[in-house]
Amino acid sequence: MLKAVLTGVATVGLFALAPVFYANQTLLFSAMMYLVLAQGINVLYGFTGYLPFGYVGFFGAGAYAGALSVLRLGLSPVLALVVGGVVAVLVGVVLVPLLRLSGAYFAIANLAAAQALYYVVSNPDLQALTNGPYGINLAVAYNATASYAAMVALLGLALATVVYLRHSRLGLALRAIREDRISAELAGINVVRERTIAWLLSALLAGLCGAAFAWYISVFYPETVFSLNVSIFAIVFALFGGAATLAGPIVGTLVLYGLYSAIGISQPEYFQLIFGLVIVGLVLFLPDGLASLSERAGFEVP
C-alpha cells in the first residue's frame, strides 16, 4: 500500500514538475493522457477481464461533450471537464448490456459502439450541433497551463483509483469475478453490480481525459478523438507493463510512448515494426506483462 502510494505520488510529482525542466509540454501532456487511459483500461481489464477495444469511444464522447458545453452552453472549462466525464458515464450506462458478452464478442461489440459514436458525431447533418466532420475549435478557452494542471490532477485521480481497487473489498470482488464468475456469485458477490461499477469508473476516467485533451489541444476533428489507435495504444501500454498493478501501466506507457516519441514520427515504419513485435511477443511470451517478470524474480510490483 505504502509502496503504491509512493509510486503514485512520485509519478504525479514528476509530471507536475517536468515542464520546468523540459520544454516539450505537449509531449508530456500526451504521455499523461496515455497514462490515464492505460490506467482506465487497467481498471476494466485488470480487474474484470473485459478488454475494451472501443475504449476511445468514451474518450471521444468526453472530448466532444466537454468542448460543446464550452462552445454551446458557455460553461467554464473546468465545469466542462465534469460534463465530459458525466457524458462518458452516460454512454457507459447505455452500453451496459455489452457486459453480457464476453471475450472477443465484447471487444468487437465495444469497437462497433465506438465507431457508431464516431459516425454520429461526424455526421454532416448534425453540423449545427457537433460541427460534423469539420471538427472543433476551442480557441476561446485555450489555456495550456490550466489544462496541463487539470491533466496532472486527473492522473492523480486515475492512479488513486487503481490503488483503491488494489486494496479495497471492491477490488477483491472484481478480481474474484475475473477469476471465476460463478464462484464469485457463490461468495455472495453481486457480479452484475460490481462489474458495472468498474465499467463506469473506467468510462469516467476516459471521459474526463477526453475533455482535458480537448481543452489542451484546442483544435481537433472527429478522427482525432475517435481514432482506434488511441484504444490500441492504451491497451498495449497497460498490458505491456502488466494489468492489475499500479506500476505496470506506468512503466508500459513511459517505455512505449517514449519509443513512439523517439521514432514514431520520424521513422514510423520502424516504430510500427517494433510495436507489432512487442504485441506479438507480449501475447506469446508475456501475457501478464513486465510485472509478471518482476514477480517471478520475487519482487512484488505495487
Place this chain on the structure above:
Amino acid sequence: MSSEVSRVSGVSGIGRSAALSDNAARLEASGLAKRFGGFRALDGLSFRLERGEILGLMGPNGSGKTTTINVVSGVYSADGGEVCLDGKPVTALAPHRRVRLGLNRTFQVPRPLRGLTVHQNVEVAAVYSGAGTDVVAQCLEWAELAHLAGRRASTLNNSQQKRLDLARALATRPRVLLIDEMGAGLNPAELETMAHKLCALAEQGVALVVVEHVLGFLQMVSSRVIVMNAGRAIFEGTVAAAAEDPEVVRVFLGERHH
C-alpha cells in the same frame, strides 16, 4: 467396511433426529424441471430437507443430480417448479441473493478463485455474504487450510481445493449446503475425515444435500437417500433399502439383471 461405517453413521443419527418445530422445511423443492434443448434433465423433482438433516442424492450418470444442485443454488434457472428456503420462495433470486439467505454449494470439480490466495478466497466470501471477516480464521482452521492461507489457490492439490471450496461455502454461514461429489478423488482416510466433518456440520444445524457416487461415504453421512433416474426421484429411503429396491437395481445395473 461395516464397523467403521456404523460408528460414523451413529454420529449422523443426531442430525437425523433433529426435527423442526415449525412446519416449513428448511429447504423444499417442488416439481423442479430443467430442460437442455429436448433433454429433460429434471422432470418434476420434489424433496424436503429439515434442519440438521443430511440427504443423499444418488443415481446413474445423467440422472440429474448435479443439475439439481445447479438449479437449487441458482447457477441454472429452473424451467418449472419452486425452491423454498424456510418457506420463502427463492426460485427467482440470483445466486448471490440465495447465498446471502444462507444457501450455498460446492462443486464436483472444485472452482477456487485460482489467482487469489487461500485466505482471500475465504475472505471474499465472508465479506460479501455478510458473515463478516471473523469467520475466516475459523473456516480455514475447520478445513485444515490455515497453514496454507498465504498460498495461491492454483497451487493446491485436489483434496485441498475441495476443502477450500467447502471453506468458501462455510464462510457464508450457510443454513443449507449442497455438496457435489465430495468423495471423488479422495482416499479412504480423507473420505472418513470428511464424513465426520459433514456430520459435525449437521449437528450444528446445517442441512446438507450430498450428491455422491461413493456409496460407503453416503452410508457414513446420510440417513435418507433419494435415488434419481431421468430427472425424477424413483426411490426414497435408507441406503440399505435402496440397495434392495428392484427399480433402483434395474436403473443402476440395466434391464438384463432384472
